[in-house]
Amino acid sequence: MASTTPAAMSADAATRPPAASAHQEHRLRQRVLGWLFSAPYLVYVAVIFAYPLGFAVYMSLYDYFFTAPGVNVVRPFVGLRNYTHALADPAVRQAFGNVLEFLVINVPLTVVLSLLLATLLNQVVHARAFLRVSFYLPYLTASVAVVGVWLFLFSGTGLVNQLLGPLAPHPSWLVNERLAMPSIALFVTWKQLGFYILLYLAALQNVGRELYEAASTDGASWWSSFWYVTVPGVRSATVLVLLLSTIVGANLFTEPYLLTGGGGPNGASTSPVLVMYQQGIQQGKPGYAAAIGVLLVLMTLVIAWLQNRFGQERD
Amino acid sequence: MPRPATIVRGIVLGLGAAVFLFPFYYMIVGSLQREPDQTLAGAFPHPANLTLENYVTINDRLNLLQGVLNSGIFAVAVIVATVFFGALAGYALSILQWRGRGAVFALALLVQVVPFQLLMVPLYVMIARNYGLADNYLGIILPFAINSTAVVIFRQYFLQLPRAIFEAARVDGASEWQILTRVALPLIRPALVTVVLITFIGPWNEFLWPFLVTKRAEMQPLAVSLANYISNVANSTANPFGALLAGAVVLAAPVAVLFVAFQRYFVASELSTGVKE
Numbered sequence: 001m002a003s004t005t006p007a008a009m010s011a012d013a014a015t016r017p018p019a020a021s022a023h024q025e026h027r028l029r030q031r032v033l034g035w036l037f038s039a040p041y042l043v044y045v046a047v048i049f050a051y052p053l054g055f056a057v058y059m060s061l062y063d064y065f066f067t068a069p070g071v072n073v074v075r076p077f078v079g080l081r082n083y084t085h086a087l088a089d090p091a092v093r094q095a096f097g098n099v100l101e102f103l104v105i106n107v108p109l110t111v112v113l114s115l116l117l118a119t120l121l122n123q124v125v126h127a128r129a130f131l132r133v134s135f136y137l138p139y140l141t142a143s144v145a146v147v148g149v150w151l152f153l154f155s156g157t158g159l160v161n162q163l164l165g166p167l168a169p170h171p172s173w174l175v176n177e178r179l180a181m182p183s184i185a186l187f188v189t190w191k192q193l194g195f196y197i198l199l200y201l202a203a204l205q206n207v208g209r210e211l212y213e214a215a216s217t218d219g220a221s222w223w224s225s226f227w228y229v230t231v232p233g234v235r236s237a238t239v240l241v242l243l244l245s246t247i248v249g250a251n252l253f254t255e256p257y258l259l260t261g262g263g264g265p266n267g268a269s270t271s272p273v274l275v276m277y278q279q280g281i282q283q284g285k286p287g288y289a290a291a292i293g294v295l296l297v298l299m300t301l302v303i304a305w306l307q308n309r310f311g312q313e314r315d
Numbered sequence: 316m317p318r319p320a321t322i323v324r325g326i327v328l329g330l331g332a333a334v335f336l337f338p339f340y341y342m343i344v345g346s347l348q349r350e351p352d353q354t355l356a357g358a359f360p361h362p363a364n365l366t367l368e369n370y371v372t373i374n375d376r377l378n379l380l381q382g383v384l385n386s387g388i389f390a391v392a393v394i395v396a397t398v399f400f401g402a403l404a405g406y407a408l409s410i411l412q413w414r415g416r417g418a419v420f421a422l423a424l425l426v427q428v429v430p431f432q433l434l435m436v437p438l439y440v441m442i443a444r445n446y447g448l449a450d451n452y453l454g455i456i457l458p459f460a461i462n463s464t465a466v467v468i469f470r471q472y473f474l475q476l477p478r479a480i481f482e483a484a485r486v487d488g489a490s491e492w493q494i495l496t497r498v499a500l501p502l503i504r505p506a507l508v509t510v511v512l513i514t515f516i517g518p519w520n521e522f523l524w525p526f527l528v529t530k531r532a533e534m535q536p537l538a539v540s541l542a543n544y545i546s547n548v549a550n551s552t553a554n555p556f557g558a559l560l561a562g563a564v565v566l567a568a569p570v571a572v573l574f575v576a577f578q579r580y581f582v583a584s585e586l587s588t589g590v591k592e
Contacts, residue, residue, distance in 0.1 A: 026485075027412065033491050034413025041404035042419065044461045049426050052437035059437060066444055117331055120324050133578055134332040137339065140574050141567045142520035144538045148545060148563035149338045152345055152556050157353050159341070194335070222320055251432050254522050258545050273432045273523075280436045281527060293433045300430065 056290045064287035075287075082291035092292060095263075095270045096299065098181050102271075103249045103303070105185035110245045111238060114193050118200035119230055136194035143191065143254045150187055150259060174260050180269040184255045192248060196241050203237035204230070239311045243304050250300045253277070272296045342567070346370070346560035369557035370565075376558065377544050379565055382537035389455055389525065389536050390518040396460040397514045398507070404461075405469025406495045410481055420470065426463045434458070435523070443528050450534045455525050459518050465510045472506035473499055509580045516570055537566050 060083070063076045086092045121131055138146060153159050154173045161168035169176055173183045207230060215225040231238075252271040256263045263270030272292055280289025341358060348357065349366040373379060407413070408420050438458055448454030476499065484494045500507065522538045529535045535543070541562045574581065 030411045030491075031413040034407045034411040034416060037403040037407035037411065037491075038419050040400040041423075041461055041466060044400070045422060045426055045463075048438070048458050048460070049429055049434065052434045052441065053429065055437040055441070056433050059440070064440075066440075117328070120328050123324065124328060129578070131328055131332055133575060134336045136581070137571060137574065138335055140516055140520075140570050141339075142522070142538050142570070144520075144522050144542045144545070145342070145563040145567040146338060148541070148559045149342045149345070151545070152353070152560060153338065153341065155353070155556075159353050159355065159358065162354050190334070247428075247430060251430060253432075254542075258542055261546065273435070276432065276436060277527070281439060286436045286440050289436045293436060297430055297433050 056293060059287045060291035060294050062287050064285075064290075066284050066286070078287075082288050083295065086288065086291050086295060091267060091270065092272070092275055094267050095272045095275045096296075098269060099249060099252060099271055101181050102185045102188075102252060103246060105182055106189050106249055107242060107245050109185075109189050110193060110196055111241055113189070114196035114241065115200050115231070115234065115238070117193070118197045118204060119226060121197065122201060122204045132198070135197050138191045139194040141191075144258065146191060147187075147255065147258045154183065171265075175265050177265050177268040180260045180265060184252070184259055184269055187255055187259065188248065188252070192245065196245070199241060200234055200237055203234040207233035235311065239308060242307045242311070246300060246303050246307070250296055339567070339571070342560050342563055345556060346564045348557055351556045369561040372558040373544070373562040373565075377532070377540040377562070379537070379562070381533055382535060382540045383565065385452075385534060386519055386536040386538065388452055389459075389521075390515050392452070392456045393459045393462065393518045394511055394514045396456075397462045397465045398510060400461050401465040401510065402469050402495065402500060404466045405473055406491075406499060408466070408470040409473035410494075410499070411491065420467075423463045423466045423470075427467075431523070435527070438524075439527050449528050450531045451528075452534075454528045455534075455536070456518075458524055459521070462510075462514045462517065465514055468506055468510055469503075472503040476502055505580065508577065512573060512577055512580055515573070519570060537562075541566055 061077060061079060063078050065075065067073055117135065121128065121135075124131070151174070154161075156172040156175075158172075161172060169179055173179050211229045211233070212225055215229050220228070251273060253273040256269045256271050256274050257277075260269040263274050273296070276289040276292050276296075279292070280286045344358060344360050345351070346369050347360060347365045347367070349364050349368060351357075352361075352364065370379075404419075404423070408416055408423070442454045442457060443449040446454070448457070480498060480502075481494060484498050489498070518536075520538060521536070522542055525536045526539045526542065529539060532540060532543075541559075544562060545559060
């Protein structure tokens with residue numbers, strides 16, 4: 001991600017045209033065309049990203065309600081009341097707690113499994129393309145489609161319970177208050193893992209071969225060369241995987257909406273985005289939902305900051 | 316004689332591939348079963364229990380063709396806007412020399428980490444309520460119109476082209492627009508394939524946004540109509556899972572086929588610039 005940043009900053013190495021005025025005209029034209037060519041993209045970013053970001057914060061400070069298009073009404077300023085209500089709302093607290101539970105299961109599992117599989121994949125000679133395709137397929141497939149199969153697999157009489165026989169949980173996975181959120185965390189780990197495997201696979205190409213050779217001449221086992229060479233070698237990728245998997249977890253919506261029938265049972269698998277949908281759009285309280293969104297982003301930022309600190313302290 | 320470590324590695328990777336692929340196999344098998352058979356034997360289809368009936372059922376329930384058409388319109392519109400405006404922006408960010416270029420590029424990277432959950436409510440208020448674009452193709456398309464990842468990819472590939480080509484074209488009197496369309500774009504054809512593929516997958520799979528802004532069934536992309544079918548499925552059809560899985564196969568197949576056919580265009584360096592869902 002960062003590797004793409006400053007490459008273009010170098011000055012114009014073009015040969016100078018003979019006449020100074022022609023050169024100046026050329027530079028002026030480039031300056032105008034630069035803005036002109038970027039203009040549609042800039043307008044798009046302003047309308048779809050910048051304005052709504054500001055609007056979200058603005059809305060969260062008002063008792064915002066829907067009206068017919070074009071109707072001008074006064075919407076009362078309420079300060080931080082939406083925030084204090086959200087923090088006191090048991091449904092919101094439960095949703096945030098659920099996401100934390102999700103992250104505690106999903107993030108470590110994602111890091112460990114994707115690094116392990118990427119390391120093994122990197123050492124393999126045969127069937128590399130086949131393995132890459134199979135690991136990556138769930139990531140590229142629509143959530144809605146794969147949710148369908150998981151419902152089939154994990155239903156009360158589904159294949160998973162058939163295989164477990166007497167060990168099958170009662171009530172079954174997705175309708176069990178204790179297991180609903182872990183099931184979702186497992187599903188998302190499975191679905192996203194291929195992306196992180198490829199990310200690690202790219203990072204592994206930058207770990208020096210000579211380090212592995214030195215480790216092997218020292219008689220290091222597979223495990224110790226993994227632990228002392230691979231793990232430190234891909235640390236920046238690990239920070240990225242932590243960050244991205246945390247963001248994906250904070251964004252959770254489709255899975256609780258479909259897999260557990262709208263965050264059931266008894267709200268055991270609701271997520272903040274699901275609550276935002278229910279409050280902001282179904283109940284018509286977008287100001288309240290925007291406040292929950294701001295809180296969610298703040299929580300994500302705090303977690304990301306902690307991960308970053310933790311990642312650097314070990315250097 | 317392979318070493319034990321090699322054997323363990325093969326087993327772990329093989330097991331991993333099975334865990335990733337089995338649900339897809341099971342999706343197809345389940346969509347072809349006349350009677351849902353959830354026992355272990357059901358995973359190995361019995362010829363007498365195979366049928367295409369479920370595809371007919373799901374088509375009756377949610378008009379598959381209309382869903383595919385809506386998803387297609389959504390995806391193609393985003394691809395056209397992204398290739399056109401993204402290539403323009405990418406060209407400006409790599410080939411043209413102008414002040415503000417660095418800031419615009421930083422913006423294109425920043426946009427990719429803005430969480431959609433924060434934008435969801437204000438965008439809904441703006442697009443569905445203020446502009447009245449609910450149940451409208453434009454309303455579905457707008458938030459996805461230009462893929463910022465594509466802007467970054469275009470820029471990266473243009474930067475790799477030799478500077479001399481552009482100087483020569485300018486000396487020959489070509490305008491920047493002509494250089495972009497007749498010289499630069501034809502030279503980066505592989506990047507174009509990558510951009511089209513990753514730009515197709517996003518809208519085709521997208522659920523949350525079109526779900527928020529479409530209420531009328533005939534406007535819904537396939538992911539949304541299938542999700543609605545899933546959320547009130549159980550009591551309406553004789554073989555609900557069969558029909559549901561048939562719909563899932565139709566939704567998953569285009570992306571899976573494109574990926575397998577064009578997998579060399581899914582390069583790791585592009586992926587790490589942030590394909591996100």
